[in-house]
Amino acid sequence: MSRLFIAIGAAVIRMITYLGELVVLAGETFASIVLQKIRWRLFMNQIVEIGLRSQLVVVITGAFTGAVFAAQTFFQFNKLGMGSAVGAVVSVSIMRELGPVLTALMVTGRVGASMSAEIGTMKVTEQIDALRALAVHPTDYLVVPRVLAMMISMPLLVAECIGVGIAAGYFVSVGLLEVNGPYYVANMVRWTGMRDIIMGLSKAACFALLIVFISCHKGLTSREGAVGVGQATTEAVVNASLAVLIFNFFLTMMLNIIFPAGYQ
Amino acid sequence: MSALPNETKGTPGAAAAPMISVRGLTKAIGPQEILRGVDLDVAKGETLVIIGRSGGGKSVLLKHLVGLMQPDAGEIWIEGENIIGLSERKLAAIRRKVGILFQGGALFDSMTVEENIAFPLREAGERDPRVIRQKVDEMLEVIELEGQHDKMPVNLSGGMKKRVGLARSIIRRPSCVLYDEPTAGLDPVVSDSINHLIRRLQKRFHVTSIVVTHDMKSAFHIADHIDYLHEGRIYFHGTSAELQRSPDPLLQDFLLGRSEASAPPEERTNPEAVVASARA
Numbered sequence: 236m237s238r239l240f241i242a243i244g245a246a247v248i249r250m251i252t253y254l255g256e257l258v259v260l261a262g263e264t265f266a267s268i269v270l271q272k273i274r275w276r277l278f279m280n281q282i283v284e285i286g287l288r289s290q291l292v293v294v295i296t297g298a299f300t301g302a303v304f305a306a307q308t309f310f311q312f313n314k315l316g317m318g319s320a321v322g323a324v325v326s327v328s329i330m331r332e333l334g335p336v337l338t339a340l341m342v343t344g345r346v347g348a349s350m351s352a353e354i355g356t357m358k359v360t361e362q363i364d365a366l367r368a369l370a371v372h373p374t375d376y377l378v379v380p381r382v383l384a385m386m387i388s389m390p391l392l393v394a395e396c397i398g399v400g401i402a403a404g405y406f407v408s409v410g411l412l413e414v415n416g417p418y419y420v421a422n423m424v425r426w427t428g429m430r431d432i433i434m435g436l437s438k439a440a441c442f443a444l445l446i447v448f449i450s451c452h453k454g455l456t457s458r459e460g461a462v463g464v465g466q467a468t469t470e471a472v473v474n475a476s477l478a479v480l481i482f483n484f485f486l487t488m489m490l491n492i493i494f495p496a497g498y499q
Numbered sequence: 500m501s502a503l504p505n506e507t508k509g510t511p512g513a514a515a516a517p518m519i520s521v522r523g524l525t526k527a528i529g530p531q532e533i534l535r536g537v538d539l540d541v542a543k544g545e546t547l548v549i550i551g552r553s554g555g556g557k558s559v560l561l562k563h564l565v566g567l568m569q570p571d572a573g574e575i576w577i578e579g580e581n582i583i584g585l586s587e588r589k590l591a592a593i594r595r596k597v598g599i600l601f602q603g604g605a606l607f608d609s610m611t612v613e614e615n616i617a618f619p620l621r622e623a624g625e626r627d628p629r630v631i632r633q634k635v636d637e638m639l640e641v642i643e644l645e646g647q648h649d650k651m652p653v654n655l656s657g658g659m660k661k662r663v664g665l666a667r668s669i670i671r672r673p674s675c676v677l678y679d680e681p682t683a684g685l686d687p688v689v690s691d692s693i694n695h696l697i698r699r700l701q702k703r704f705h706v707t708s709i710v711v712t713h714d715m716k717s718a719f720h721i722a723d724h725i726d727y728l729h730e731g732r733i734y735f736h737g738t739s740a741e742l743q744r745s746p747d748p749l750l751q752d753f754l755l756g757r758s759e760a761s762a763p764p765e766e767r768t769n770p771e772a773v774v775a776s777a778r779a
Contacts (some may be wrong), residue, residue, distance in 0.1 A: 357607075364567050365605035368598070369619050369667070370591035 260452050261444070263374045264382050271375045273383070281384030285346050285393060292341050293392045294399050300333055301325060301400030305407045309414065318414045322423030324403045325404035330431040331496065334397035336483050339442035342392065343475040347450035350381060351471035354454025355464035363455070382444070389443035390436045397435055430494035438486050442479050449475040518543040518675060518707045519564060524573035525731075526559060533559050534570070535731030543674075545710040546701055547716040550753070551728035557711040558602065560728065561677050563614045564709065565599050566590040578674070580646060589776065598668030599677040604660030604666070606652040612639075613648035623671060638666035641703070642696060658689035662696065675707040676700070682714045694720040715754055719743075727753065 354377055356361050363373050401423075408414040445483045453471035457463050514570065524537040524734035533556040541547045551557050564575060566582050575582050582593050606615050616638050617631045625631055642662040652660060653686050661681060669676060682690035694717050701708055701721075712718055718725055720738045727735035727742070727750060735742065735750055742750060752758070761762040 360608070361601045361603065361605035362607055364562070365601060365607070365664075365667075367567060367587070367590075368565055368594055368601075369622065370594040371622050372591070373589055 236336065256456070257448055257452055260374070260455075261448055264378050264448075267372070267375045267379050268383070271372070271379075274376065274380055277376070277380035278383050281380045282388060284349070285342070285381075285384050286388035289342055289345055289388070290395075292345055293338055295398050296337050296341050297334065297396035298328075298403040300396075301329055301403035302335055302407045304333065304400075305404035306412065309408055309412050313412075315431075318408070318412070319418035321408045321414060321420050321468065322419040323426035325377055325408075326401050326423045326427045327431055327496065329365050329397050329400040329404070329428065330435040332483070334400060334489070335393050335435050335438035335442060336479060338389070338393045338396040338439070339446065339479045340395035340476055342389065342442075343446050343450075343472055343479065347446045347475045350369065350447070350450040351454040351457075352464055352468045354451060354459030355467040358455060358457045359459055359461075359464060373455065377455075378447075381451060382447050385443040385447040386440060389446075390439040391441035393435055397432075431496070434490045434494050437490060438483065441482060441483050441486060445478045445482060446475045449478060517541055517576075518545075519709070520574075520576040521560075521564070522574040522576075524560070524563060524570050524575065526556070526563065526568065526570045528559075532682060532731055534563075534573075537573070537731070537733055538729070539562055539726055539733055539736070541675075541709055543707055544701070544705050545723045546609055546697070546710065546721050548710045548712060548722035550713055550715070550718055552723060552753070553713060555728050556731055557713075557728055558636045558679050561599070561679050561709065564677055565594055565597050567599075595671065596673050597675045597677060598671075598673040600661065600665045600668050600679060600681060602679045602683060603657075604652070604664035606655075606663055607659055608652050610652075611648065612644070612650045612652075612655070612663050615652070615663055616670055618667060619671045631634045634670060638670050641669075642666045643692070656689075658693065661685070661693060665696065665700075669706070671702065672704060673706065675709070678708065678710040678712075680712055680714075681710060682717045687716075687761050690714065690717060691720075693717075697721050704723055713745070715756075 305321055305325045307317055308324050312318055312320055312324075354363070357377075362378070363377075366373050366376055405416075405419065409416045409419055450471040453467040457467035468492075507750065519539075519541040521537055521539045524534050525532070526534040532640060534552075537560060539547070549557050549560065559568060563570055564577075566587075570583065573583070577593055578596065578614050580593065582590060585593070607618065610618065613632075613635050616635045620631050620634060635648065636645075639647065642665060644659060644662055644666075647655075647659070652663070655663065657693045665676075665678075665681075667773065678697065681693050685693065697710065699720055700706055708721070710718070710721060722739050725735070725737065725739060729735075729749065735747070737745075743754065745751070
């Protein structure tokens with residue numbers, strides 16, 4: 236029994252230590268953004284890596300999520316004669332939940348894994364020690380450009396995902412399932428508001444921070460060897476994905492107080 | 500900034516305070532005690548070679564000297580400043596004075612040779628491409644790799660990587676350069692060229708050098724003094740000639756590359772036999 240308590244205690248301490256390290260990294264990063272020079276060339280490289288190269292993934296995710304969600308909603312609502320309400324359900328759901336969460340999960344898989352692997356490889360090949368030896372702080376050089384690029388790219392990617400999802404939902408509902416187009420749009424506009432857009436984009440900014448700090452931290456603390464880098468990459472993707480899903484619930488509950496859902 | 504410690508050993512022949520001074524440095528990694536109280540001094544302009552068995556803590560000691568590792572106890576003084584406990588940002592000022600060549604070169608693999616060498620200049624705020632190009636060309640000439648600007652690290656041999664790493668660490672003219680196994684894994688000809696390069700740098704730029712190696716040919720070629728690190732402490736300090744003359748069986752076993760299994764019993768107990776064997 237005492238072994239069980241020791242194991243639980245050790246796990247709790249590990250968890251608190253891990254969270255503490257993330258907070259310290261975030262603190263160092265924000266201090267660096269304010270006090271140190273920003274490397275704009277690296278920032279632009281990261282914008283290309285995170286924002287531009289994630290286009291295809293985000294567009295496909297948004298399109299097929301919107302399409303399948305519209306179809307499923309139509310199949311249920313049409314039985315009640317509410318086919319034209321599909322637009323409202325699809326737009327609100329994609330803006331408030333599906334758009335931010337699915338984009339964050341896709342970005343975690345594509346960008347978070349790459350960040351963690353790249354920084355982890357730099358660590359095990361002594362490139363991070365070389366940076367430090369050349370009087371360059373790894374946070375300034377590696378973390379800050381990624382954090383800034385994520386903060387800019389994620390809301391744009393989420394907005395893109397939402398737009399493509401709504402367009403795909405319209406195409407499936409009106410084009411394939413023969414829902415009345417003007418009613419579809421009218422319902423969508425009536426039930427969707429600025430509050431939904433703000434909520435979606437606020438979540439995007441929060442998820443961006445979660446993904447970038449978890450991924451960079453895993454890379455920076457990667458253990459030696461190829462196994463260490465592989466493990467760090469896997470843990471970065473798993474931790475960031477879980478963090479996105481868990482934080483999403485709390486963000487939804489909190490933001491719903493500020494921006495309540497539904498027709499006002 | 501603190502003053503130098505009162506109790507400095509002083510380096511033979513050095514009139515001024517040592518450039519680098521280490522006192523009572525201890526470090527354990529996990530249960531293993533790597534350093535158990537290292538004391539050493541390096542005078543300005545001197546080349547100190549630290550030799551010792553593999554896994555004996557030479558590279559760990561070197562990383563401490565530039566603040567890449569923090570000791571459990573002890574002091575490291577660089578040009579009169581104790582670097583122990585300094586934050587990463589404060590260490591940056593020390594690291595501008597002390598360059599380090601890593602064992603594998605530690606080149607940034609996403610950058611070309613030119614970008615690697617120019618990295619410290621760009622980080623220091625140099626923006627003029629002509630100045631950068633001129634200094635990179637000068638460094639490439641020093642390391643005898645003229646015209647290799649656009650090569651990626653993946654396309655370089657081990658010796659070339661070390662040369663580029665060296666050029667990167669000296670382009671801002673540090674007053675001290677640390678070399679971690681500069682000839683490890685290189686063929687004898689390339690090793691010899693690296694040894695000459697280290698000597699040339701010392702003459703041309705008057706840098707203080709600390710070289711960690713277990714390549715004795717290299718050590719004798721470049722050292723002003725040699726320290727033998729054994730069981731976490733400096734076991735021997737002296738010149739190359741003093742080391743070669745030493746009858747100590749431990750030192751002679753190391754010099755001759757002789758394990759316990761291969762040493763003849765009479766030599767293990769009779770230092771004179773060791774010396775005779777070494778001379779032979």
